[in-house]
Amino acid sequence: MSKIRLYTFGGYSEIGKSMSAIETDNGIVIVDMGGNMDELIDYQTSHPNITIQDTSELISRNIIPNDSEFFKEKGKNVVAIVISHGHLDHAWATPFLAHKYKAPIICTPFTAEIIKKLNKDFKGERLNLKIVPTGGLINIKGIQIKLVPITHSIPQASLVLIKSQNKNILYACDWKFDLHPLISSPVDFAELKRLGNLGIDVLISETTRIEEKGSTFSESVAENMIEDALIKSKDSKNIFFTTFSSHIARLRSVIKIGRKLGRKILVIGRSIDEYFSAAINSGVVERRELAEVIKEDRFVKKAMKRLKEGGFLVIGTGHQGEPGSFMSKLAINHYSYALSKDDTVIFSSQTIPTKVNIANRSMLQNAIMDSGAKIYDNVHVSGHGSREDHKKMLELIRPKIYIPAHGGIEKQVEGIKLAQELNYKLNLNTFLIGDNVHFDIE
Ligand SMILES: [Zn+2]
Structure with missing residues (x-):
């Protein structure tokens, strides 16, 4: 029977340093390699010229995810690295960590531009970027990866759909439901419903603003x-x-x-x-x-x-x-x-x-x-979904397992409570997961 194992390196019990690895029978897909921007700002005041030579120092200071042990044990099984969008808490660590894996970095054109710039600034090694358009589908060693377009506060953000054998995993960090965005297509609820109909085994979804009532404005x-x-x-x-x-x-x-x-x-x-x-x-x-x-x-x-x-x-x-x-x-x-x-x-x-x-x-x-x-002040609307948006996401996707991520335990707990309203049960089909753990899903 095929299994899924989720590794979390950051971005679950904290905002920042997002990185997950999803292992299926066909191999491992890493999603996101982000930086902890708060720690970074602090560090940069005394170290303005960071290069990839500083990788271990950045790991020890909790600025980038620590994938050292994972790389030793599982690195050769990684078939792809996907960067969901260009925000630095999802993409900043890419030049430091991605080059050692023998796997392409899959992302949209805008995200690729950001990664290329970071890599140049940090004097990184050549990166194997595989640029796909938003909505693009790619097949690697029996795993299908789709970058499903989603509205957020940066161009060309994606939900990441991973299909391996009979397992479907959807990674949704970060997103909002914007019906009138200004530079991308509106959120496509029909597409999300189609994803739900596919049968999603696991949904990993951000909870940054889940405590806000209602729906985030456009x-x-x-x-x-x-x-x-x-x-x-x-x-x-x-x-x-x-x-x-x-x-x-x-x-x-x-x-x-x-x-x-x-x-x-x-x-x-x-x-x-x-x-x-x-x-x-x-x-x-x-x-x-x-x-x-x-x-x-x-x-x-x-x-x-x-x-x-x-x-x-x-x-x-x-x-x-x-x-x-x-x-x-x-x-x-x-x-x-x-x-x-x-x-x-x-x-x-x-x-x-x-x-x-x-x-x-x-x-x-x-x-x-x-x-x-x-x-x-605050002449602003957020790029993250509010409570009703999260509810709608769960109703459209109807995942077998829902894992709230991204925002710390309080926000993750809000995600669990919301799921419980929709008849999910804690530790049965919704789970509170921290960072630097692995979690098996039958
Ligand atoms: Zn973001």
Whole structure:
């Protein structure tokens, strides 16, 4: 009788460092190789030039998953590595871990661009990338892998369907149900129902925002919120806007609206430039839909001198108050332009509630408030499903076994409770699984 064994390396009892391996009779598929971004930010302040020579150090500091033992015992049975989407908590560790496996790295074009960039930055070895379009299907040594398109807060995110002999496993980290996304197709409930009809043995699904009531609003709602905030700020001398650098849809929206309202657009920050290049190179958007990005500090300083004319919309990094980001430098008067009561600052984000972020963000906010500038906070909708979305996912997929992941024990427990409402039974067909364990499913 065929069996499934799930190995968890990270991303179950924590957000970050996502990595799982799924073993079937035909071989092992690894899904995701993420970084622990909180630990990384801390480490990078004293180690700015990380390379793949630092792999063991990164493992020992809990920044990347520890797959050393697994690699020794099972590495030769790994037939494929799949990266579900380009967020760094799912993809950052790829250059450090993937090259030692004799297996292709399967991902969509946008995700591949991100991995290539990381690999170049960390001076990694050549990676065997196997780029497939969203919705693409690939067959490796008797295992079929499908990248099922799903809406999230980054382009070309996928659910990962693994079919091996008579077993079907669906990995759903991360996702939301967006009926009006701005740069991808709407969520296809019929496709999810078809997956359910296939008979899914195991569903591993993220629970990042499962405690939120209702259903997460569409990205088009965020676009309306941005337009509202920008129109209400029309008398502001300059408007400063910050959001996630990887959120291409959001950045495209603010550029579009800013142009429509006659603002002069300045986009600042190396990471935004990198994601823009990835989006253009992979055909997610056209160059004209985005804008030129200023990266080097000396050019930023020069551009900032123009701000005294007024009429600018400045888009920059630093929504979590990261030290060294554009917003933090602006707030501490690193540039010749000082914020004043005539300006508006828009945070198109929510503070990710870790100790480091909360402290950084509150320092940034205080500095902005001291300047007298107006603040719009949380002009944002999440990229993760809420409670009703999770319920719908379970109803559509009807997995034999449901494993909530991604978010810590409290959120996983919310997932279990929700499943119990749908008649799942703890330790029979829904399980609470931590990190660095293996789990057998008959
Ligand atoms: Zn994500």
